[in-house]
Amino acid sequence: xxxxxIIDISHEQLDKTFQYRVPxxxxxxxxxxMMVRVPFGNGNRQIFGYVIELGSEAKYDPxxxxxxxxxAEEKVHAVKRIIKLAAWLKHQYGSTMNQALKTVIPVKEKVxxxxxxxxxxxxxxxxxxxxxxxxxxxxxxxxxxLLEALIRDNVIGFDVIKNxxxxxxxxxxxxQEMGIITVKTEQILRNxxxxxxxxxxxxxxxxEQQKIADEIKSDYDSGLRKTYLVHGITGSGKxxxxxxxxxxxxxxxxxxxxxxxxxxxxFQTVQRFYRRFGNSVSIMNSRMSxxxxxxxxxxxxxxxxxxxxxxxxxxxTPFSNIGLIVIDEEHEGAYKSEQTPKYHAVDxxxxxxxxxxxxxxxxxxxxxxxxxxxxxxxxxxxFTMANRAGSGQLPVVYTADLREELKEGNRSIFSRKLQELIxxxxxxxxxxxxxxxKRGYAGFISCRSCGHVMKCPHCxxxxxxxxxxxxxxxxxxxxxxxxxxxxxxxxxxxxxxxAGTQQVEEMVKRMFPQARTLRMDMDTTSGKEGHEKILxxxxxxxxxILIGTQMIxxxxxxPNVTLVxxxxxxxxxxxxxxxxxxxxFQLLTQAAGRAGRAGGGGEVVIQTYTPEHYSIAAAxxxxxxxxxxxxxxxxxxLLYPPVQNMMTISLSSGNEGALEEAAKAANILVKAEAGxxxxxxxxxxxxxxxxxxxxxxxxxxVRADNYDKLTDIMEKIEKYIxxxxxxxxxxxxxxxxx
Numbered sequence: 001x002x003x004x005x006i007i008d009i010s011h012e013q014l015d016k017t018f019q020y021r022v023p024x025x026x027x028x029x030x031x032x033x034m035m036v037r038v039p040f041g042n043g044n045r046q047i048f049g050y051v052i053e054l055g056s057e058a059k060y061d062p063x064x065x066x067x068x069x070x071x072a073e074e075k076v077h078a079v080k081r082i083i084k085l086a087a088w089l090k091h092q093y094g095s096t097m098n099q100a101l102k103t104v105i106p107v108k109e110k111v112x113x114x115x116x117x118x119x120x121x122x123x124x125x126x127x128x129x130x131x132x133x134x135x136x137x138x139x140x141x142x143x144x145x146l147l148e149a150l151i152r153d154n155v156i157g158f159d160v161i162k163n164x165x166x167x168x169x170x171x172x173x174x175x176q177e178m179g180i181i182t183v184k185t186e187q188i189l190r191n192x193x194x195x196x197x198x199x200x201x202x203x204x205x206x207x208e209q210q211k212i213a214d215e216i217k218s219d220y221d222s223g224l225r226k227t228y229l230v231h232g233i234t235g236s237g238k239x240x241x242x243x244x245x246x247x248x249x250x251x252x253x254x255x256x257x258x259x260x261x262x263x264x265x266x267f268q269t270v271q272r273f274y275r276r277f278g279n280s281v282s283i284m285n286s287r288m289s290x291x292x293x294x295x296x297x298x299x300x301x302x303x304x305x306x307x308x309x310x311x312x313x314x315x316x317t318p319f320s321n322i323g324l325i326v327i328d329e330e331h332e333g334a335y336k337s338e339q340t341p342k343y344h345a346v347d348x349x350x351x352x353x354x355x356x357x358x359x360x361x362x363x364x365x366x367x368x369x370x371x372x373x374x375x376x377x378x379x380x381x382x383f384t385m386a387n388r389a390g391s392g393q394l395p396v397v398y399t400a401d402l403r404e405e406l407k408e409g410n411r412s413i414f415s416r417k418l419q420e421l422i423x424x425x426x427x428x429x430x431x432x433x434x435x436x437x438k439r440g441y442a443g444f445i446s447c448r449s450c451g452h453v454m455k456c457p458h459c460x461x462x463x464x465x466x467x468x469x470x471x472x473x474x475x476x477x478x479x480x481x482x483x484x485x486x487x488x489x490x491x492x493x494x495x496x497x498x499a500g501t502q503q504v505e506e507m508v509k510r511m512f513p514q515a516r517t518l519r520m521d522m523d524t525t526s527g528k529e530g531h532e533k534i535l536x537x538x539x540x541x542x543x544x545i546l547i548g549t550q551m552i553x554x555x556x557x558x559p560n561v562t563l564v565x566x567x568x569x570x571x572x573x574x575x576x577x578x579x580x581x582x583x584x585f586q587l588l589t590q591a592a593g594r595a596g597r598a599g600g601g602g603e604v605v606i607q608t609y610t611p612e613h614y615s616i617a618a619a620x621x622x623x624x625x626x627x628x629x630x631x632x633x634x635x636x637x638l639l640y641p642p643v644q645n646m647m648t649i650s651l652s653s654g655n656e657g658a659l660e661e662a663a664k665a666a667n668i669l670v671k672a673e674a675g676x677x678x679x680x681x682x683x684x685x686x687x688x689x690x691x692x693x694x695x696x697x698x699x700x701x702v703r704a705d706n707y708d709k710l711t712d713i714m715e716k717i718e719k720y721i722x723x724x725x726x727x728x729x730x731x732x733x734x735x736x737x738x
Contacts, residue, residue: 001027002058003068004097005038005049017052017098019059021067029071030054033083037069048072052083052097081355082318088351094714094734095341103341104316117158119172121150122182131180142171150181203240212383213244220249220323220359227350229330229375230363232385233394233622234593235557238363239269240389242326243276245361246307250280254323254358255306257314259345261332269328270309277307284310284317312337312345315352322356325349330362330371331586342735346371365593365624366586369579369635370642370737372628395564395595395602397620399611403451406493413507418565418605422545426515430562431538432545433552434508435591436501437571437584444574445471445483449491451609453574454483460638462574464688465496475578475701477685504547504567512545520548550587552594562602564595569608569616578640581615585627588619639680641737644703647710648735649717650687652697655729662730663698669720670700673713679704710736 001022020038022030030036032051040047046069058065086100095103121128128151135144146167149156161167175181205213216228232238246256260269273281282296282305299305300317308317312335315325327335327349335345346362353360362371362380375382388394400415410416425432444462446453454463456473463471463480470479486494501521508517520534538546539558546552566588573584588606596602608616618627635643651666653659663684674681680703687697704710714734721727 001030002055002065003030003036003051004053004055005036005068006052006101007040007047007049018049019065021062021065022054023067026068026071030068032087033080035072035079037072039066039069050079050083052086052101082316084355085316085352089341089343089348091711091715092347092351093341093343093736094711094718099340103337103339103343116185118155118184119146119150119158119161119181120155120184121180123180125151128180142167143175146171146175147180203237205240205244206237206387206389208385208387209237209241209244209389212385213241213248215383216245216359216361217248220245225353225357225359227353227360227362227380228383229367229371229380230361230383230385231367231372231375231624232363232365232383233388234365234590235388235394236365236385237389238328238385239272241385242328242361242363243273246324246326247276249323249359250277250306252323253321255300255319255321256308256324256326257317257319257322257349258307258309259312259314259325259327259335259349260309261311261329261334273307273309280305281307281309284308284314315345315348322352322358324359324361325353326361326363328363331364331366331368333583336738340733342733342738344737366589367624369582369628369631373632373642393596393601394622395592395604397592397604397606397622399616399620400605400607401611402607402609403449406448412511413504413567414511414565415605415607418607419511421563421603421605422512422515422565425563426512426544428562429544431541431543431558431560432563432565433558433561433591433594434504434545434547434565434567435552436504436547436549436567437569437587437591445494445496446570446574446609447486447489447491448493448495448609450486450489451570452486452488452494453570453610454480455574459578460634461578461580472686474685474688474699476682501547501549508545508547515545516543517545517547518543520546520552558594561594562596564591564602564604566591566604566606569606569619570610570613573610573613573615578635578638581613581631581634585615585619585631588616589622589624592619592622639703644680644705645707645710646737647702647704647714648738649700649702649714650697650733650735651684651699651730652687652695652733653730654695656696658726658729659696659698662726662732663700665724665726666717666721666732667700669717670702670713673716674702674704677704677709679709679713707736 003020003022004017005020006017018038018040030051032054034051035048036051037046038049039045044066082104083101086097086104089095089103090097090100123131128147132144132147132151135147145165146161149165161172172181172183176183212230219226230238230241242258246258249256258273270281270283282299284293284296296305296308297318300308300319303320306319308314308319327346330346337343349360352358364371367375371380374380398417400417402415405415412419414422422432444453445465454471455461456463456476456478458478459473459475461473461475463473463478465482466472469482471482472479483494485492501519505517505519508515518534518538534546537543541560569584569588572587573580577583592604592606595604606616606620610616611620614630615627618624618630632643635641640646649666649670651659651663653662667681667684671681681700683700684698687699690696702710702713717732721732
């Protein structure tokens with residue numbers, strides 16, 4: 001038995017692993033994450049290391065492999081947890097141990113610490129005066145100036161010494177060596193939460209909110225640790241419920257991780273939490289500097305904070321006593337990592353909670369089909385919030401059929417109903433949000449006259465238009481030629497959709513020149529505080545109309561917004577993805593939920609070519625159950641997740657021929673393994689974008705009832721490709737239920 005051991009757990013040293021032999025008397029005792037004592041280097045000095053992998057194969061000449069001396073179990077339990085979590089990610093999602101460790105060890109690289117240095121007198125005032133006289137006689141002006149200032153103030157900051165007294169480090173060092181002064185260095189940990197006063201609890205929960213909070217608190221006090229799904233309509237006050245439970249948990253000396261899906265949510269959410277909990281709250285996001293992020297992890301390790309708010313990476317905050325993990329807007333795609341290991345925050349949170357004896361709360365107005373399915377099957381405890389908090393009412397929703405608009409001569413991107421309501425709101429000095437649904441847009445082809453979409457006859461997903469004049473299915477590889485007339489109604493209005501936020505803004509300025517507009521997309525939010533500036537300007541009513549993609553419809557609360565226009569509801573509906581209907585329903589419902597939140601009533605216009613589609617009809621009536629029942633029936637029929645589990649094997653290479661050969665070999669292996677358990681295999685097919693930056697990609701899909709069967713196949717493939725020359729220049733990645 002051999003153990004791979006890492007000597008230094010810092011992020012920079014993760015690539016340096018060493019293999020040691022496990023002595024017979026320790027076989028069966030050594031586990032992943034354990035700290036062990038090992039001989040190291042030419043002199044065999046004894047040092048500590050951490051076990052990150054165990055196996056029966058020697059990677060080097062067995063004669064040259066040294067033996068572990070002993071287990072040092074009393075040391076650092078936090079590191080053991082980190083390594084166990086990395087091992088779980090590796091097994092669950094497919095990656096190297098190194099990639100998994102780099103995911104869970106938060107600090108990306110060493111950053112220079114922010115420090116506060118001060119200088120103080122180390123001698124009495126009388127002795128200092130004698131030294132002052134000596135410096136005057138020797139004409140040592142810099143030393144004289146520094147000592148004179150210290151006699152006056154006793155302690156002076158380095159910034160004053162450098163910038164106001166103009167004294168160099170050389171002078172400071174000289175006086176320090178003479179024993180006249182002492183230099184004190186204090187580490188400053190930056191707090192990124194600013195501009196909020198602590199007010200404590202401001203809101204009294206309504207009956208619906210209180211009932212949920214009380215039940216979860218009661219479970220917690222009884223020692224029950226569960227996963228809860230809070231399905232609350234937009235504006236129902238889920239955040240207040242979270243805060244009530246969080247307060248209860250931290251009063252017991254526990255720590256809480258609160259995940260939010262987008263940077264755009266951070267500002268408003270954190271201000272609410274800071275007002276309630278003060279300095280015990282901190283925040284993580286990718287737009288903070290490396291130094292700021294590093295400081296937050298140090299503050300968490302030192303116990304200075306007990307609530308961490310951030311995106312999915314905040315899940316790996318090094319808290320020692322986690323009591324609760326909350327995932328708001330749990331349906332969001334941002335909770336799925338795009339980097340290997342491609343972990344999902346919800347499943348990872350459930351694992352961390354189980355290991356830490358903590359509870360998990362998932363919240364959403366539009367829960368993911370997976371989470372709702374688990375709740376219906378009793379895995380999660382379901383709560384429903386059917387009413388808006390306070391005096392808010394759900395908005396009135398109109399569906400504008402763009403086929404009818406075209407027939408009646410309206411070729412504008414705004415329906416007549418939306419134009420009429422925009423004029424009305426501008427007169428009333430109320431605000432408008434225009435949402436362009438571009439999520440998942442993948443070149444689908446649809447008819448503007450009858451709404452027909454070109455779909456794969458085998459997979460029920462839309463075909464994607466390629467530049468070579470073909471329509472392609474990215475699940476099974478089916479192809480057909482691009483059409484120029486609609487096969488259903490014969491119309492020539494069949495093509496892709498080509499409008500962006502910039503074109504929408506130009507159209508608004510042409511049609512409503514009196515309106516003040518703001519645009520929020522990747523171009524306008526690229527700065528460090530780009531999101532916050534635009535959202536703050538809109539909240540302060542510096543603009544009448546906010547135009548944007550999905551980042552404007554996530555959880556924001558603007559009291560004066562009474563109209564939301566959804567300009568292209570169909571766009572995400574045909575993204576060549578089995579989850580397209582779910583994503584569309586979620587986006588439209590979230591977008592509609594931005595209107596009328598302050599109680600003055602709101603209106604929403606959904607513009608679509610297919611108003612009869614169940615995801616659009618359910619979003620228009622804000623009816624989640626209607627959507628879920630249709631969607632789960634569709635998933636059961638086609639055996640898509642969560643009914644069955646699905647693994648995607650992605651192969652990529654700059655050499656198209658090498659990719660072809662590797663895909664064939666992988667497919668033979670997958671089919672042989674899958675055949676033993678009668679699993680369903682599709683592919684290999686070209687990836688949705690076959691060529692990016694001269695790299696070609698193919699995919700193979702495997703479906704199974706049991707998730708572990710898929711991870712078994714994954715591990716066999718990983719073993720097969722090690723050292724196999726066919727895969728020398730071919731990258732292989734795994735993804736699950738995506």
